[in-house]
Amino acid sequence: MYSEKFQKSIAAVEAAREKNIALEPERMTAKQKEDLLAAFHPDYKKDEFAELKIGPNKGEKVPTELAEILQAHSRITADSVDLTKPDYETDVLIIGGGGAGASAAIEANEAGADVMIVTKLRIGDANTMMAEGGIQAADKPNDSPAIHFVDAFGGGHFAAKRELLAKLVCDAPEAIQWLSNLGVEFDKDADGTMVTTHGGGTSRKRMHAAKDYSGAEIMRTLRDEVFNRNIPVIDFTAAIELILDENGNAAGAVLMNMETKELLVAKAKTVIIATGGAGRMHYQGFPTSNHYGATADGLVLGYRVGAKLLYAETLQYHPTGVAYPEQIFGALVTEKVRSLGAKLVNGNGEVFMHPLETRDVAAASIIRECSERENGVDTGSGLGVWLDTPMIEKIGGEGTIEKRIPAMMRMFEKYGIDIRKEPILVYPTLHYQNGGLDITADGMTTNVQNLFVAGEAVGGIHGKNRLMGNSLLDIIVFGRSAGINAAAKAKNVTLGKLTLAHIEKFEKEIESAGINTETVSPKLLPNYTKTKNI
């Protein structure tokens, strides 16, 4: 139940509901979208970006907060650990325990390699767990990988590396089959046909889901399988520095126990970075839908040993983060809410855009509605627009919300809002790191041998914007492939002497570039304490 101050606006939304349901809003033209993004999308705000002064992407611009941690000091010096006495030795070292890391571990294990996962929190504490809406795959008769390719390529502003995107779409149906065979419960009709819906920017209904716990269902199944295979999972242990061998190839990582701060050395023939995203960097002060550990660690680890970044300047702001109540400010309201028929409505009860434009366009459109057009709703702690959830019950019949998006219903129910009867307030939230480390189609970085990357830490699969459902897909496709390829590669690797010489080299670059910083990285966790701790 909303307080008095919202009632007038809610009344306008309710009065227009029937008319708004019937309305088929026009989609924007390419030109309209371009102009909208340039004026209102956060990626286009020049003063929020800084030029990198050192490293493989020197001269390029990235978010100010990212520039700071990319050009920061290591947490250690080369003599902090003894590389001749590793605490762990393995063929494949996987850094990160989300969907990509777990998929890679299962496949590397299947290929017969010795594999271990290190993760700074627990396995499954990852954005994968929080992905609600679904996973794309062109497996219906009216669809094809080629159509999927065009949707994703256009949605990503024609910037995706085509060989990566081709792999993504062509391996998608098999990824769904692999998950099904592991026991993931996808929504199906009685005859086995997948229940699929649209996502923003899709031209076919190819979004597969497990209610609105799609990522959680996938993640818990992968985690269970990792445990069934007795793959070692070293939890509460962060990788804080990569180790190279004397030939400049990846050869392991320095680890830090998050609780005791003990330093450990893991030696490996191949390394997979699967550290995920960066929402907890709170670029431009945005709230985030991401999990607690999303601090771009993998980008920092890779950058310091010379791995290149691609599109690190592009972030995805999910159009529908929670704007109210403030306890869940920034939490994700899945795009599936719009797939099921709910439209975006401004404070006056007017539909102001087609609900299934791509995410960047939708986010910019909401920001415009709340700024230039002054049609937003004042929430007390910011602005928002309505997402008219009761439309779903009118379109799909009573009970649709409980059946298809139970997590959303539960999240708002805790604060006394019944989304079946009342609309909800949304505003863009920092959701996804489009860019990341640059890889070739086999998953290895373009310029550091034996260093693989999978999942959100990769850049280039989606271009400069990602479609809903293509991230759950990429962690599976590229996670599996990184596991297979890293295991195969490990068979032919003879490690040279291990070294951390890159730390000092990077320090010298910081110094000679005149960068004056006290920041150390990777950041590992955000600090939300309100006190001044020692």
Add this chain to the structure above:
Amino acid sequence: MEKLVSIFLFGKKYEVPENLTIMTAMEYAGYQLVRGCGCRNGFCGACATIYRIKGDKELKACLACQTKVEDNMYIATLPFFPLVKQVYDIENIPVTESVMMQLYPEIYACIGCNACTKSCTQGLNVMQYIAYAQRGDFEKCAEESFDCVMCGVCSSRCPAGISHPQVAMLARRINGKYLAPGCGHLEDRVKEIKNGDFNELIEALMQKPIEEMKELYNTREIEK
């Protein structure tokens, strides 16, 4: 001025704004969380928490990220609980109730106290899904347990020592893999791709100039 309430973190008193969740209240008080904090959005089960309001007989359980503080709330987090997870080969397990007898025989020692259901942070009917598991009705067990975040509070309250979330996990995987209907269009598409049916189309897209790709994208037909 925001209104403050008194909470007791592991018995120690702190004054915090009343609009905070237990998790943000801990941070407000100065805790830099490492344990007991994961997705912060109610999906991961990292922040299981037990609390009692002073003077109230009932012990309550919740997720710290999803629950507002109350005045005189005594709070203990449960960032880890030793659930029993049995190891099995999903490719080679019996799809009958015997699998439960083999792997989780303790479920048959359930005394029906319903403490699991009462403590569930997701409001699930935990005892009911265990009853389905006992009978080998995996489909119903899967459905009833679907929203489980595996926080482990139910197991902490169970006199029979049942690891409910792991029982449900097994039931869901059996249901997803063996009991749910197979998917013909998926199998067909995987075969077509392996057969190379789309190679030419994809190859053409790999070569096409950007301007032509734009034209293709901007004029594509969108399924209603």
